[in-house]
Amino acid sequence: MTAAPTTEVSRLLSEDFDGVLDAWFATQKRDGVRRPDLFSDRESRRQLSELLRTFSEALGRIDISEPVDIDTEAWSELRMALSEITLVRTERGVAPWEMTAFMLALKQPVFEKLSEGLANTPERLLAEASDFGRVVDAFAMHINEHFIAERDEIIERQRAEMMELSTPVVQLWERVLTIPLIGTLDSMRAQEVMENLLNSIVEHSAEVVIVDITGVRVVDTQVAQHLLRTAAAVRLMGAEAIISGISPKIAQTMVELGVDVGEVTTRPSIRAALDEAFRRVGFRISRVEDTRV
Amino acid sequence: MSEAASVYSVDKVLLVAIRDNITDTDIINLQEDLSERIVNEAARGVVIDIAALEIVDTFVGRILAQLSSISRLLAAETYIVGMRPAVAMTLVELGMDLPGSKTALSLSHALRALKAKGLA
Amino acid sequence: MNGAPAQPAARVELRRERDVAAARLAVSRAMDALGARALRKTRFITAVSEIARNALEHGGGGVMEIYNLERPRRIMIRCRDEGPGIADIDQAMVDGFSTARSMGKGLGGARRLVAAFRIESRPGAGTTIEMEADP
Numbered sequence: 001m002t003a004a005p006t007t008e009v010s011r012l013l014s015e016d017f018d019g020v021l022d023a024w025f026a027t028q029k030r031d032g033v034r035r036p037d038l039f040s041d042r043e044s045r046r047q048l049s050e051l052l053r054t055f056s057e058a059l060g061r062i063d064i065s066e067p068v069d070i071d072t073e074a075w076s077e078l079r080m081a082l083s084e085i086t087l088v089r090t091e092r093g094v095a096p097w098e099m100t101a102f103m104l105a106l107k108q109p110v111f112e113k114l115s116e117g118l119a120n121t122p123e124r125l126l127a128e129a130s131d132f133g134r135v136v137d138a139f140a141m142h143i144n145e146h147f148i149a150e151r152d153e154i155i156e157r158q159r160a161e162m163m164e165l166s167t168p169v170v171q172l173w174e175r176v177l178t179i180p181l182i183g184t185l186d187s188m189r190a191q192e193v194m195e196n197l198l199n200s201i202v203e204h205s206a207e208v209v210i211v212d213i214t215g216v217r218v219v220d221t222q223v224a225q226h227l228l229r230t231a232a233a234v235r236l237m238g239a240e241a242i243i244s245g246i247s248p249k250i251a252q253t254m255v256e257l258g259v260d261v262g263e264v265t266t267r268p269s270i271r272a273a274l275d276e277a278f279r280r281v282g283f284r285i286s287r288v289e290d291t292r293v
Numbered sequence: 294m295s296e297a298a299s300v301y302s303v304d305k306v307l308l309v310a311i312r313d314n315i316t317d318t319d320i321i322n323l324q325e326d327l328s329e330r331i332v333n334e335a336a337r338g339v340v341i342d343i344a345a346l347e348i349v350d351t352f353v354g355r356i357l358a359q360l361s362s363i364s365r366l367l368a369a370e371t372y373i374v375g376m377r378p379a380v381a382m383t384l385v386e387l388g389m390d391l392p393g394s395k396t397a398l399s400l401s402h403a404l405r406a407l408k409a410k411g412l413a
Numbered sequence: 414m415n416g417a418p419a420q421p422a423a424r425v426e427l428r429r430e431r432d433v434a435a436a437r438l439a440v441s442r443a444m445d446a447l448g449a450r451a452l453r454k455t456r457f458i459t460a461v462s463e464i465a466r467n468a469l470e471h472g473g474g475g476v477m478e479i480y481n482l483e484r485p486r487r488i489m490i491r492c493r494d495e496g497p498g499i500a501d502i503d504q505a506m507v508d509g510f511s512t513a514r515s516m517g518k519g520l521g522g523a524r525r526l527v528a529a530f531r532i533e534s535r536p537g538a539g540t541t542i543e544m545e546a547d548p
Contacts, residue, residue, distance in 0.1 A: 071483060145484065152485075191382070195452055198378030205398055232390040236381040238374055238398040263392075314438055316430045317466070348437065348455050350462040351519050379455035387459070387522040 004063040008117050008124070009110065009132050013056035016113065021049055023109030033101045038092045047085050054081040064131045070138050079142065086143050096147045103140040107133060167193045169200040176277045177206045178270070182215035190226035194233055201239050208277040209234055212270045214245030224259040231264040240265070240280065244273035297323045300330065306338040306413045307331065307369075308400065313345045320356050327360065331367045337412040339364050340403045344375030354389040361394040370412055371395065372403035421478035427465055427494070428474045436465040436477045443479050443488050444546065457488065457546040460523035464492050464542050467519055472496030472540055485548035487528070493541045499534040506532075 004010070012020060025048060028034040034044060058078050062068075070079060086099055094102075111129055118125035167189075169179045179197050197209060211230060216223065231241035244267045246254075254261070267273040278284060297319035301308045307330060311323070327339065341360065343349065349357070357373055364371040374397045376384075384390070397403035407413035422443060425436045440461045444454045461477075468475040472494025480489045499505045506521045524530040527544040534540035 149485075194382055195378060198381060201398070202378060207398065207402075229385045233378075233381040233385045236373075236376050236384060236391060236396055237378065238372075238376070238396040238402060314434045316434050318430055347441065348459045348462060350459050350466075351522055352462075352466060377451070377455070379452040382452060383456050383459050383526065386456070386525055 004059060004061055005065075007059070007064075007131075008114055008128050009064075010056070010059040012110065012113055012117065013052065013059060017052065017056065020110060020113065021045065021052055023113070024048055024052070024106050027105040027109050028102060031101055031105055033098045033105065035089075035092075035094055035098070038094065039089075047088065051081050051085055054078050064135050065127065068135055068138050070142055078139075082139060082142055083146055086146050090147070096144065099143050099147070100140045103143055104136060107136050167196050169196055171204055171206075172210070172274065173278070173281070173283065175205065175207045175281045176210070176274075177201065177204060177208075178210040178212055180212045180215060180270075183217060185216055185223045185226055187222075187226070190223075190230070193226075194230045197230065198233060198237055201234065201237050206239055208240050208242065208280050210242045210244050210270060210273045210277060212245045212273070213243060213250075214247075214270065216245075219250045219253060221257050221259060224254055224257065224261075228259075228261060228264060242267055242273045242276055244268070244270045300327070302330070302334055302336070304413055305334070305336050306340060306404065306407060307334070307336045308340050308342070310342045310344075311346060313347055315353075317352055320353055324356055324360055324363070328363050328367065331364055331369045336369050338403075338407040339369050339371040340397075340400055340407075341371065341373050342375045342400055343373060343380075344377065346377070346380060349376075349380050349384055351387055351389060354384055354387070354391065358389075358391050358394055361391075370407065370410070372397045372406065374399055374403050418480055418482070421491075422481050423479040425477045425479075426474075427469050427477060427492075430469065433462060433465045433469060437462050439477075440479055440488065440490060443481070447481075447486055447488065449488075449546070453547050456526040457544070460526040460544055461490060463519040463523040464544070468492050468494040468496070468540070468542075471499075475539070482545065487548040488546045489543060491541065491543045493539065495539040498536045498538050498540055499532075500536050502532055502534055 025034070025045060028044075036044075039047075054077055058075060062074050069075075089099060089102070090096075110132055114125055114129055114132070118128065166182065167179060169177055172178050177197070177200055179193065179200075181193065185193070197211075200206065201209065211227065213219065213227065227243055231243065234241040242265045243261075246266050246268055248268075265276065267276060275285075296312075297315040298309050298311045300310075307327065309323075309327065311320075330336065331339065339360070341357065343357075346353070361371040361373070372395045373391070376396065395406075397406060404413055423439045425439050426432060427436065437458050440458055441454065444457065449457075465477055468477070473496045475492060475494030475496070477490055477492045480491070481487075482489050506524060520532075523542075523544065528547045529543075529545035531543040532540065533542075
């Protein structure tokens with residue numbers, strides 16, 4: 001691996017490590033992002049010192065006057081250090097903006113030290129300050145993206161959990177399943193419903209599935225299309241779909257919208273649908289004995 | 294026989310298991326082979342197991358639909374069985390519902406249906 | 414067309430029919446490496462199959478490159494052919510339009526199955542299609 005050229009920044013970090021650390025710490029204090037309520041000074045300093053040391057080591061290998069891409073292998077240790085400090089601090093309740101400001105607070109003290117050290121070579125000062133600024137910006141950006149990714153993951157997980165709760169597939173009888181739909185049926189949810197239902201068909205070797213729309217608030221053309229597609233997919237799997245819960249009002253709306261259900265079986269109530277499902281799988285419900293007078 | 298599938302003949306029913314990731318020529322050859330065998334063996338039923346297929350694109354979908362139509366003309370009934378959920382959803386999205394083809398959950402479901410009709 | 418990484422993760426020449434199967438397999442492996450779920454994988458590979466066949470049949474062959482994109486991590490493919498090109502792209506994307514033996518749901522269908530679809534074509538200058546999978 002080729003060594004990076006010695007710069008004033010790398011010299012500062014190796015010869016005046018504690019000085020930079022103190023100044024960074026002081027700037028955070030001034031900017032109000034030190035959070036002494038969450039971390040003791042000792043703990044904070046240890047975190048900063050670790051991050052700064054990893055940075056200093058990276059500068060020994062990487063020439064930051066070249067375009068910086070911290071997603072590359074060379075920066076992997078630093079990325080890990082950034083992720084760790086972000087995790088530790090946010091778990092205790094540090095806000096995203098505070099974390100970004102926390103990182104950016106490194107700029108000013110280093111700029112000040114650079115302008116002392118490079119007072120006689122303004123061109124170098126300008127070049128090094130801008131290189132260093134870009135790197136710190138990249139770190140701050142990385143912290144921010146880390147946040148967004150983590151938040152997205154949480155949202156996705158909650159969405160999946162909610163989806164599972166809101167579309168339960170229930171086995172009514174041997175070879176007969178039902179999925180009671182409630183609320184609204186947008187494209188995203190329709191796909192989840194379909195996937196859930198088809199997987200359950202495989203799992204239970206189900207031959208008939210009742211898609212009950214009694215609890216669906218609005219049935220428009222789009223919802224009707226979703227239902228018909230679900231029925232088509234169920235048929236491709238080798239099972240049959242019955243759509244139940246078609247109220248007189250929904251039936252009228254569907255006809256007005258020109259929705260043609262084609263071959264798909266529909267029933268007004270889940271009870272009527274169950275009756276039909278039993279007929280198809282070869283069961284019959286009958287009273288054992290009429291004990292009423 | 295064909296590269297694309299293994300075919301067994303049991304009691305006037307041709308059982309076909311299609312292999313994954315086949316070429317277009319493979320499946321066209323299969324269509325020709327099957328048409329001949331239906332006639333030569335006087336088959337009354339054909340069960341095509343596509344459980345191995347990770348995808349069914351418009352081309353394979355069209356051949357499957359054609360197979361059903363051809364066998365019907367030759368007095369045999371075709372069942373497509375074992376379609377994976379992801380494949381079914383994708384086909385519906387492609388607008389290929391295979392309306393003319395019979396489907397069943399599995400080989401045994403298809404055989405039961407054929408027996409009920411006196412075709413196996 | 415778009416900002417893909419300089420180096421593709423894999424490259425498949427589309428010269429013979431068997432290469433379409435090879436393209437599907439290569440994309441399947443790339444998606445497995447990202448841990449893609451069955452449904453997303455099936456949808457994307459079906460679309461790959463459509464456009465690879467298209468490049469071979471209408472474009473007289475071409476090449477498919479597979480890229481790994483970041484943020485979020487996902488697969489992108491670029492399929493180029495040096496064929497006659499498509500005169501009316503809008504028409505070609507409509508279901509039912511076909512100049513050859515497919516059922517005419519190929520291109521329009523492929524677009525519905527992917528997260529992003531870009532097509533560039535000029536008569537005489539070949540066709541390039543880029544598709545991104547859902548993350």
